[in-house]
Amino acid sequence: MPAVTAPERAPRGASVMPDTPGWARWANDHRKWLFAAPAMAFVAVLIIFPLAWTVYLSLTDSAGSVRAESEFIGFRNYVDVLSDTDRFWPAVARTGAFTGVALFFEVVLGMAIALLLWRPFRGEKWVRVAILLPLVATPVAVGMMWRLIFDPNIGLANQALGWIGIGPQPWLAGQHTALPTTIFIDIWQWTPMVVLILLAGLTSLSDEPQEAAMIDGASAWQRFRHVTLPLLMPTVIVAILLRGIDALKTFDILYATKGRGGGSFHEVETLNVYAYGLSFDYNEYGLSSTVLILFFLIIIGSMWALTARRKGADR
Amino acid sequence: MRPSTGFKVFRTTALIVVVTSLVAPLVWMVAASLKTNVDIYDSAKALVFTPTLDNYGTVLQQANYVQFIVNSLWVAFAATALSLVLGVPAAYSMSRFNMRKSALVVLMARVIPGVSLLVPWYYVFSNLRMVGGFGVLILSHMFVSLPLIVYIMMGFFDGLPEELEEAALVDGLTHIGAFRRITLPLSVPGIATAGILSFIFSWNNFMFALVLSGADTKTLPVAIFDFVGYASIDWGGLMAATTVVTLPIMVIALFVQKYIVSGLTAGATKG
Incomplete structure (x- = not known):
């Protein structure tokens, strides 16, 4: 609620906000994910994706070169x-x-x-x-x-x-x-x-x-x-x-x-x-x-x- | 509670034993780096010997260590800087909006064995022709730095009163403005702690550089192995190399002791 009441209590805040460009206001409203997303994306790409791949590889007979053809062999490994x-x-x-x-x-x-x-x-x-x-x-x-x-x-x-x-x-x-x-x-x-x-x-x-x-x-x-x-x-x-x-x-x-x-x-x-x-x-x-x-x-x-x-x- | 004299004598003796066992091996390493290989093999010259800087000449000139020092510095610096840019805002969001599940995902990286990431990384980055370059080394070191920085900074922001930001909002700053002008300047001690620790961890990292670095992009921990041959070891050169790797970080540690301790023990006493 403070976001709604603040402009009434602080007129200066109200005068600043209209000057700020639209993208800045959008950034301000979405700051939670704007701040967290880059780090989360980094983790997802560099950690979660490789981890999922490791799970997949463990179910194949991949050997020699990761580029070589490999077969799905279930839980034999x-x-x-x-x-x-x-x-x-x-x-x-x-x-x-x-x-x-x-x-x-x-x-x-x-x-x-x-x-x-x-x-x-x-x-x-x-x-x-x-x-x-x-x-x-x-x-x-x-x-x-x-x-x-x-x-x-x-x-x-x-x-x-x-x-x-x-x-x-x-x-x-x-x-x-x-x-x-x-x-x-x-x-x-x-x-x-x-x-x-x-x-x-x-x-x-x-x-x-x-x-x-x-x-x-x-x-x-x-x-x-x-x-x-x-x-x-x-x-x-x-x-x-x-x-x-x-x-x-x-x-x-x-x-x-x-x-x-x-x-x-x-x-x-x-x-x-x-x-x-x-x-x-x-x-x-x-x-x-x-x-x-x-x-x-x-x-x-x-x-x-x-x-x-x-x-x-x-x- | 004043300790008794008996306890004081016991404590002093015990602490001398502790300090000696921690420091003596390091002194031995530095001493060996100042000996010729003939003196290293001579037990009569264990403590009394004529010091020489020849081994350091070998390390810095023949073994191309100046290049490896620059590599290590560059990788550690870049990985730390990029991780701070990504990690500090993320830690702020996770602390203020109580995003504990998201935080857990980032902290998972501390638990996962590094080898399980190396095979997929190696495949992807060799397809992109990036293996052996600095880019992939920096990315892999960020895997260590980023979770560390998020972990330390979350604890720091948890302890930073929200009222300061609310006061800035009343004065007309936006939320992002308040973060930039109020929170960040107040976070310098936390950022210093996280940055120093991330730098040390990156400097010391071995496994990622072992797989992902090339002959020109090797970092110091990998370059140490240049002195270990199949048949014999150049002990003098090897000890000079280990001293070159460890001494700078130990000297830095003397000056920023407070930050290192607070970083290593971050979150340990919250229960």
Whole structure:
């Protein structure tokens, strides 16, 4: 209603409006969609259309070249992929292990560091700078940096183990140690992200519940477990959600440390690395689209499970 | 609530451990970039060595890195600028008219695996003879920047009181005029946050440039791989290259720390 009454209350507004050209008034009336439409169109053309195409490709035997003739084969790709215990299911397991272990350490360490930084202290500014550095560093470069540190022959890691009398480890070069080592790199780079989110949550909490618990004689651990943590839970879920989505999709550090196919034994081949290889190393577009659709469903499913828990926690 | 002395000692010790483990690997990277390959292989020269800038000479002259630095800057700048032009008005509309479903569509882009877009993009853009050019790189990086900017700016506009615009309407401005002359100038901190973060994400992006860039349009994260051979790795050159990629962004981060933190934590505490 203010649009109707404004000219009466403000004569100046009434005198300006007739001067404005018709197109400007039209733009003004349709600003809601005029503002939103370009971005929405961009998203539609660059995201929704390719996504629909991916769904279509997953139902065909497209391979070799995307321009080559391909046949509609229904759900045969899905049967093939879901019964593939050689590459697909191990990749699912690696994706789950990578995300689960990395998230666990990132949240636990992130919480501990955020609690250390919660109350002001001298030199706070410098600690915060140090926390920001891994976060903004280029992931591919981070992968290369750790590749040197974990090099079995010349790396700092084995040198340091030597000082405390432990023999050299293969790290990224070992068939069973490669995945844990890449998880370590992910934890190094992304724990700071969790710290920043949790710290923002902690600073937005009010002091009163803490003080009340203190007067009641609660110990530091009791105050954390029964006062701070429940209040902070919504922020913890947001941190897990944001970090979890990115961890599931990790590509850069895996490609930088192990190259194509996640290494010669596919030891760090997660779903994202597998789908990339199917698309751009083997040109199996039908199969890779199927893997991607299943991967996408896994991501959506885990997000949904988390947000459902979040709503449950609110009640 | 004053912390006890015991806690202070514990906190200082713990924080020294944290800071060391975050910073030491980066220091090691820069140190290796200043060593000859002979010194890198010599564990006796781990900390005491004669620094040399030879590796940087290799990176900047032989490996054509000046070109790749310019490429990275251009792609990140263009993707950020275009995303701001599209994203800021869209975020404003979505915040003021409460278009949560439309917002969800844009934010979907944060969830979708990038590989699933690359095959259709590659097909369409190779038909348009655009693969290997800057246009397609900028478009693909906008796929990362635009949702990020919409997400940050929506949160910002949600917190900007509508009364200011209503006052401008009473004074005779149109709605679009009020957005341009009142809302936009007040949004500079939000736009700076969104822009800086979008620039960093574009600078660091690897997968899209890996598939869509050509030999002349390569960005820095892809160019790093020039130092990794099948048989051997030029460690000194590689570490100089990684330093060239990461150091500028870390130096920038020191100066705009506040914006980066507020961008990364945007919307995290709304519950």
